[in-house]
Amino acid sequence: MTKKEKNRYLLIVLSVAFASFMVRLNNYTVNVSLPAIAEHFNVGTGQVSRIIMSYLLIITSTLLLFGKLGDRIGLKNVFIYGYAIFVGGSLLCGLSNGIHTLIGARMIQGLGGSMLLATSFAIISKFLPREKTGWAFGITSTASALGVATGAPLGGLITGYLSWHWIFFINVPVGIIAIWVAGKKIPKEEKSPVPMEGAGALAPEKERFDLWGAVLSFGGLSILLYGFNMGKEWGWGSPAIMLCFVSAAVLLVLFILREKTFSAPLLDLTLFKNVTFRLALCATFMAYLLISGNAFIMPFYLKTTQGLNSQQIGLVLLVYSLIYVFMSSYAGRLADKVSPIKLCTVAMLSATVNTFLFAYTLRFTGLGFSLMYLIWMAFSFVFFFSPNNKQVMGCAPQDRHGVASGVFNTTTNLSMVFGVALFEAVFSQFSGGVALKAGSPAQQTPLLKGFNAAYVLGGLVCAGALVFSLLIKNTKNSEASSQ
Incomplete structure (x- = not known):
């Protein structure tokens, strides 16, 4: 070369x-x-x-x-x-x-x-x-x-x-x-x-672009996420929100049916036949709910309760970033030597305990608890994502790593959308609708109730990821014992 x-x-x-x-x-x-x-x-x-x-x-x-x-x-x-x-x-x-x-x-x-x-x-x-x-x-x-x-x-x-x-x-x-x-x-x-679908006999089906699959997936996901985002403003039980959810469900079901029958689908559904692939994706989804929810809510917590400005908030969050960057290489190498399932389980158990503890300590003043939470969370997630991602990609055949990567990216982005909407909705509900306008002298008691509820939710989300990791372990053990 x-x-x-x-x-x-x-x-x-x-x-x-x-x-x-x-x-x-x-x-x-x-x-x-x-x-x-x-x-x-x-x-x-x-x-x-x-x-x-x-x-x-x-x-x-x-x-x-x-x-x-x-x-x-x-x-x-x-x-x-x-x-x-x-x-x-x-x-x-x-x-x-x-x-x-x-x-x-x-x-x-x-x-x-x-x-x-x-x-x-x-x-x-x-x-x-x-x-x-x-x-x-x-x-x-x-x-x-x-x-x-x-x-x-x-x-x-x-x-x-x-x-x-x-x-x-x-x-x-x-x-x-x-x-x-x-x-x-x-x-x-x-x-x-690649000919568009409907291009005629000269374009065999396996070479056609799955136009209807693209339309159905885009429509279903967009309407679902839009309804989830507008739930607070319109009311979760309002006819408009119900219409969004029903319409999204119909479109996504039609999309799945379409992908089952089309020869060159946008989404290769055969990947989901692997139980480990499904469970690892579910654990990923749960983990990213907390990642995105925390990324949204933490700056507001640091500003409204700790009185930090934008520069100070950035420096506090830098603690998490530095640990994650410098430890990610070691975590990846460790995942090649230690069972990924064990690493994921221990990491999510650690994250669950950490998040529940932080929800409890929110009532106390000072940056110490916030820094401890961010440091602990960085160590927990850096030792979760490397082995978990390895499990996801390891389940895919060599010729479908690209498809598996696409499914993984879609899952993580979908989770990040849900995480922001979910944490914001829970905070608003439990804070009594107190607005988090930057710099406003909002009442501390309702704010703390909102933040507490958001991080209790975060602890439950981590517990969900822990359950999926344990299910992977049980699945592997069952497969080993049956052989």
């Missing part, structure tokens, strides 16, 4: 890795800036939470669609268009002069983010030699983890020293450079478009 080829492969990987970093980073930089945004637009948690929800909703509901579209019009095209849309959406976010404009711009940003995530791993698999793909996936995964880990502290520092607008503006120049690098270094593909 020549030096020129090595440099080209490196730039391809860096383009993909930076895309993963930006998409994840922009979810978590916004979290810590929410109090400042809420104060700027004079809105409460219900409206400001939609800034996160809209971004995750679009990503979650279109990942499967853009993965297939990449095969039809070219991975490079979808990837570069995704970068362009993401950069354009970021610019619109920074220029937004109203909360609704900002939410709409975040949806555009999410559309570009989905295109980037859906094609990134496929680009590595297609354009790099097989002996280089493991190295490339490692760099991309590390970049994604860095985006998650550094998002909150970076968002706090940018918001504190500049303004919340700059958490979006900063994407524009670096995104333009990334587009140029990707356009120059990612090879052009031969045009072999």
